[in-house]
Amino acid sequence: MLTPTPAKQCALANASHALRSKGRSFYWAGHLLSKLHAARATRLYGFCRHVDDLADEATSVEDAQHALAMLSADIGAGRSDDPATRDVLDLMAECRIEVALMLELIRGVASDLEPVRIADDDALLRYCYRVAGTVGLMMCQVLDVRDEAALRHALDLGIGMQLTNICRDVSEDARAGRRYLPASRIGALAPQQLIDPAASLQAHLRCCVAELLEQADAYYRSGEQGLPYLPLRARAAILVAARLYRAIGVHLQRIDYAFWRGRAVVPARTKAALTLHALLTSSLTPGFWRSKREHDTALHSAFSDLPHALPRDERPHGR
Numbered sequence: 001m002l003t004p005t006p007a008k009q010c011a012l013a014n015a016s017h018a019l020r021s022k023g024r025s026f027y028w029a030g031h032l033l034s035k036l037h038a039a040r041a042t043r044l045y046g047f048c049r050h051v052d053d054l055a056d057e058a059t060s061v062e063d064a065q066h067a068l069a070m071l072s073a074d075i076g077a078g079r080s081d082d083p084a085t086r087d088v089l090d091l092m093a094e095c096r097i098e099v100a101l102m103l104e105l106i107r108g109v110a111s112d113l114e115p116v117r118i119a120d121d122d123a124l125l126r127y128c129y130r131v132a133g134t135v136g137l138m139m140c141q142v143l144d145v146r147d148e149a150a151l152r153h154a155l156d157l158g159i160g161m162q163l164t165n166i167c168r169d170v171s172e173d174a175r176a177g178r179r180y181l182p183a184s185r186i187g188a189l190a191p192q193q194l195i196d197p198a199a200s201l202q203a204h205l206r207c208c209v210a211e212l213l214e215q216a217d218a219y220y221r222s223g224e225q226g227l228p229y230l231p232l233r234a235r236a237a238i239l240v241a242a243r244l245y246r247a248i249g250v251h252l253q254r255i256d257y258a259f260w261r262g263r264a265v266v267p268a269r270t271k272a273a274l275t276l277h278a279l280l281t282s283s284l285t286p287g288f289w290r291s292k293r294e295h296d297t298a299l300h301s302a303f304s305d306l307p308h309a310l311p312r313d314e315r316p317h318g319r
Contacts, residue, residue, distance in 0.1 A: 011087035012039060015046020022049060028271055029241035033143075034233050040091060040142040047088040048135060051109050061113050068110045075102050095141040100307050105134040116178035117188070121215075124166075124182050125159065125302040129309065132162035136223075137308055143234045152295045153226020155309070157238070159299075160219030161245045167209045167216070168248050170259040171195050181208055196260050206257040213249040213257075220246055222299055228291045235288065236279060243278045244271055 019027045019042050026045060030038050054071065058064035074080035076099060078089060092102065108130025118124045136158030140150055166173070166180045173180060174191035181194070185208045189201070197205055220242055227235045244266055251264040266274075282288040303309050 007083060008087060008090070011046070011083060012043060014084070015042045015049075018046050018049045025244040025266065025271070026241055028275070029237045029244065032233055032237035032240060034231075037143050037231070037234055040095065041139065043087060043091050044135070044138060044142055047084060047091075048105070050084045051106055055109050055112055064113050065110065068106055068113075072103055072106050075099060075106070091142075095138075095144075097138050097141045098308070101134050101137055104130055104307055105138075108134070112178065116173075116180065116191075118180050118182045120182045120184035122302040124163075124180060126306065127180070128159040128162040128166075129155070129303040129306055132158035132165075133303075134158070134308070139238075143230055145229055145231075145234075147229050149291075149295075150226050150229035151308075152300070153223050153229070153291075156219040156299055157223025157226070157242060160216045160223055160242070163212055163216035163219065164245050164248050167212050167252060167257075167259065168264045170205075170209070172263065181205070181212075185211070194260075202258070205259075209252060209257040209259060213252065216249060217246070218296075219299060222296060225287060225291050225293050225295075227287070228289055236282070239278050239282055239288070240275050243274050247271075247274055 019030070023045055026041075030041060033041060051068070051071065054067040055064050058067060071082075071085060074082065074085050075089070078099075080086050080089065088102070091097070092099070108127060111127065111130070118127065133155040136154035136156070137151055139158075140154045145154075170181060171194060174194035177191050179189065179191045179194060181189075183189075186201075186204060193201065194205070223242055224239065227239055230238060247266045247270060248264050251266065252259065255261055255264075286292075300309055
């Protein structure tokens with residue numbers, strides 16, 4: 001393997017810091033990956049975090065929109081003066097990640113700069129596809145997965161994780177003026193009403209979070225059905241990451257879905273127990289070695305028109 005250039009070493013170091021501090025579940029599971037795949041996955045995570053930071057840390061909405069527009073232009077042109085963008089362009093070339101997929105991710109993050117008032121489940125799933133399903137698809141390339149059948153499941157795992165994020169962070173997002181809980185489920189509540197909900201709203205909000213986590217479980221199940229398409233070490237790492245994320249939903253269930261009581265966190269001891277259980281039992285599960293089930297196409301009905309939501313051989317001409 002070629003020795004990384006100083007620029008790549010710096011990019012990897014920055015991404016590793018972001019992963020350790022902000023992506024603890026992924027950092028934990030990443031230890032199971034091969035050195036090459038771990039480095040690639042870390043770089044992809046670091047860039048995704050960079051995109052989020054451009055949106056969240058700008059001094060104004062206009063500045064954030066400009067920064068993301070410039071980033072999209074650089075990705076589309078295939079060149080940039082920004083070190084983080086240059087590194088991800090190198091990663092995209094190395095792993096054959098399609099430009100349109102990265103642009104879809106940026107488009108999803110940019111949508112957070114507008115007033116976020118999700119209308120219904122379809123709108124929520126389309127958002128989840130853009131900001132997380134796309135990352136699942138890119139991870140397939142990072143992990144050298146070439147079987148098109150894997151893509152549906154990778155996309156689903158990303159969506160399951162994002163639905164979990166949304167359920168965990170309802171109050172935090174509300175403080176930022178964002179409401180991802182669909183109006184079709186809870187009515188047109190203002191974000192401020194979700195920070196510390198009135199007693200009269202709490203039962204309805206608990207029910208909504210419970211139903212969204214149940215929906216997330218369907219996407220997790222599909223995601224795990226795609227594990228056999230992955231290299232063995234990657235299979236173990238992604239399984240552990242999925243189980244750790246699902247544990248956030250289990251924690252919310254234990255507190256009766258009262259998201260306003262504080263951010264749900266999976267302690268290190270629980271992570272260790274979940275990791276051991278997943279690794280010790282997975283080898284005894286036929287589904288870890290061979291995928292036998294057909295993908296549930298209903299899981300993609302809300303966003304089948306978006307780029308890369310369908311395998312290449314099923315896409316309409318020109319997509």
